Amino acid sequence: MFGLTFPFTFYNVYKAYKDKTGKMLSFLEAMRPLVSTLTLFTLMIHWSYISSIDIVQSQPRLYYWTVGTAFSHIACHLIIAQMSSTRCELINQSLLPLFTIVALVQFLTLNDVEVYLLWAYCIYITLKHVLFGIGVVKEMCEHFNIQAFSIPKVSVQ
Known part of the structure:
Protein backbone atom coordinates (compact mmCIF):
# COMPACT_ATOMS: atom_id res chain seq x y z
CA MET A 1 0.00 0.00 0.00
CA PHE A 2 2.66 2.51 1.00
CA GLY A 3 4.59 1.89 -2.20
CA LEU A 4 1.52 2.59 -4.33
CA THR A 5 -0.26 5.44 -2.56
CA PHE A 6 2.36 7.65 -0.94
CA PRO A 7 4.42 8.37 -4.07
CA PHE A 8 1.25 9.59 -5.79
CA THR A 9 0.31 11.65 -2.76
CA PHE A 10 3.68 13.38 -2.71
CA TYR A 11 3.58 13.83 -6.49
CA ASN A 12 0.12 15.44 -6.29
CA VAL A 13 1.30 17.79 -3.53
CA TYR A 14 4.36 18.71 -5.62
CA LYS A 15 2.21 19.27 -8.71
CA ALA A 16 -0.26 21.45 -6.79
CA TYR A 17 2.63 23.67 -5.62
CA LYS A 18 4.23 23.79 -9.02
CA ASP A 19 0.97 24.64 -10.85
CA LYS A 20 -0.28 26.82 -7.95
CA THR A 21 -3.63 24.97 -8.02
CA GLY A 22 -3.73 23.92 -4.37
CA LYS A 23 -4.26 25.91 -1.19
CA MET A 24 -0.54 26.72 -1.10
CA LEU A 25 -0.10 25.44 2.44
CA SER A 26 3.33 24.79 3.90
CA PHE A 27 4.67 21.27 3.37
CA LEU A 28 4.11 20.34 7.02
CA GLU A 29 0.55 21.67 6.93
CA ALA A 30 -0.14 19.76 3.70
CA MET A 31 1.13 16.54 5.31
CA ARG A 32 -0.92 17.06 8.50
CA PRO A 33 -3.78 14.74 7.37
CA LEU A 34 -1.33 11.83 7.11
CA VAL A 35 -0.35 11.95 10.80
CA SER A 36 -3.45 10.18 12.17
CA THR A 37 -3.41 7.60 9.39
CA LEU A 38 0.28 6.82 9.85
CA THR A 39 -0.21 6.69 13.63
CA LEU A 40 -3.08 4.21 13.27
CA PHE A 41 -1.11 1.88 10.99
CA THR A 42 2.04 2.19 13.09
CA LEU A 43 0.17 1.26 16.27
CA MET A 44 -1.71 -1.65 14.70
CA ILE A 45 1.37 -3.08 12.97
CA HIS A 46 3.38 -2.67 16.17
CA TRP A 47 0.65 -4.49 18.09
CA SER A 48 0.75 -7.35 15.62
CA TYR A 49 4.53 -7.70 16.10
CA ILE A 50 4.58 -7.53 19.90
CA SER A 51 1.45 -9.58 20.53
CA PHE A 71 -9.11 4.01 9.05
CA SER A 72 -12.58 4.78 7.68
CA HIS A 73 -13.36 6.87 10.76
CA ILE A 74 -10.18 8.91 10.35
CA ALA A 75 -10.77 9.30 6.60
CA CYS A 76 -14.34 10.54 7.18
CA HIS A 77 -13.06 13.15 9.64
CA LEU A 78 -10.54 14.29 7.03
CA ILE A 79 -13.23 14.48 4.35
CA ILE A 80 -15.48 16.59 6.60
CA ALA A 81 -12.56 18.89 7.45
CA GLN A 82 -11.78 19.28 3.76
CA MET A 83 -15.43 19.93 2.83
CA SER A 84 -15.81 22.55 5.55
CA SER A 85 -12.40 24.15 4.84
CA THR A 86 -11.30 23.61 8.44
CA ARG A 87 -7.96 22.44 9.72
CA CYS A 88 -7.94 18.72 10.52
CA GLU A 89 -6.92 17.54 13.95
CA LEU A 90 -3.33 16.32 14.19
CA LEU A 108 2.62 -6.54 30.11
CA THR A 109 2.16 -10.12 29.00
CA LEU A 110 -1.60 -10.15 28.60
CA ASN A 111 -2.11 -13.37 26.61
CA ASP A 112 -5.86 -13.89 26.04
CA VAL A 113 -6.71 -10.48 27.52
CA GLU A 114 -5.44 -9.05 24.21
CA VAL A 115 -8.46 -10.55 22.46
CA TYR A 116 -10.80 -8.79 24.90
CA LEU A 117 -8.93 -5.53 24.38
CA LEU A 118 -9.23 -5.94 20.61
CA TRP A 119 -12.96 -6.62 20.99
CA ALA A 120 -13.34 -3.57 23.23
CA TYR A 121 -11.53 -1.28 20.79
CA CYS A 122 -13.44 -2.80 17.86
CA ILE A 123 -16.79 -2.11 19.52
CA TYR A 124 -15.64 1.37 20.58
CA ILE A 125 -14.43 2.42 17.11
CA THR A 126 -17.42 0.87 15.33
CA LEU A 127 -19.92 2.68 17.58
CA LYS A 128 -17.95 5.91 17.36
CA HIS A 129 -17.88 5.70 13.57
CA VAL A 130 -21.61 4.91 13.24
CA LEU A 131 -22.55 7.71 15.65
CA PHE A 132 -20.29 10.13 13.76
CA GLY A 133 -22.03 9.19 10.51
CA ILE A 134 -25.47 9.68 12.07
CA GLY A 135 -24.38 13.08 13.40
CA VAL A 136 -23.10 14.18 10.00
CA VAL A 137 -26.34 13.12 8.28
CA LYS A 138 -28.45 14.93 10.91
CA GLU A 139 -26.36 18.08 10.59
CA MET A 140 -26.57 18.06 6.80
CA CYS A 141 -30.33 17.49 6.91
CA GLU A 142 -30.74 20.46 9.25
CA HIS A 143 -28.52 22.61 7.04
CA PHE A 144 -30.39 21.74 3.84
CA ASN A 145 -33.77 21.61 5.61
CA ILE A 146 -34.56 18.11 4.33
CA GLN A 147 -35.58 14.75 5.81
CA VAL A 156 -46.33 15.54 -12.77
CA GLN A 157 -48.18 18.01 -14.98
Missing part, protein backbone atom coordinates in the same frame (compact mmCIF):
# COMPACT_ATOMS: atom_id res chain seq x y z
CA SER A 52 2.02 -12.46 22.93
CA ILE A 53 -0.72 -14.49 21.22
CA ASP A 54 -0.10 -13.37 17.63
CA ILE A 55 -3.32 -11.36 17.52
CA VAL A 56 -3.52 -11.25 13.71
CA GLN A 57 -3.37 -15.05 13.42
CA SER A 58 -5.72 -15.72 16.31
CA GLN A 59 -8.34 -13.07 15.41
CA PRO A 60 -7.78 -12.02 11.76
CA ARG A 61 -11.34 -10.90 10.95
CA LEU A 62 -11.67 -8.88 14.13
CA TYR A 63 -8.22 -7.33 13.65
CA TYR A 64 -8.86 -6.31 10.04
CA TRP A 65 -12.40 -5.09 10.80
CA THR A 66 -10.94 -2.89 13.54
CA VAL A 67 -8.16 -1.52 11.33
CA GLY A 68 -10.57 -0.85 8.47
CA THR A 69 -13.18 0.84 10.64
CA ALA A 70 -10.58 2.98 12.41
CA ILE A 91 -4.17 13.12 16.10
CA ASN A 92 -7.70 11.77 15.90
CA GLN A 93 -9.12 11.34 19.41
CA SER A 94 -10.23 7.78 18.63
CA LEU A 95 -6.55 6.74 18.62
CA LEU A 96 -6.06 7.52 22.32
CA PRO A 97 -7.54 4.23 23.58
CA LEU A 98 -5.42 2.41 21.00
CA PHE A 99 -2.26 4.08 22.36
CA THR A 100 -3.20 2.77 25.81
CA ILE A 101 -3.91 -0.76 24.54
CA VAL A 102 -0.64 -0.98 22.62
CA ALA A 103 1.27 0.33 25.65
CA LEU A 104 -0.35 -2.34 27.84
CA VAL A 105 0.52 -5.05 25.33
CA GLN A 106 4.08 -3.69 25.08
CA PHE A 107 4.81 -3.71 28.79
CA ALA A 148 -33.09 11.89 5.67
CA PHE A 149 -34.12 8.86 3.62
CA SER A 150 -37.19 10.50 2.16
CA ILE A 151 -37.87 11.42 -1.45
CA PRO A 152 -40.27 14.30 -1.97
CA LYS A 153 -43.13 13.60 -4.34
CA VAL A 154 -42.88 15.55 -7.54
CA SER A 155 -46.16 16.51 -9.10
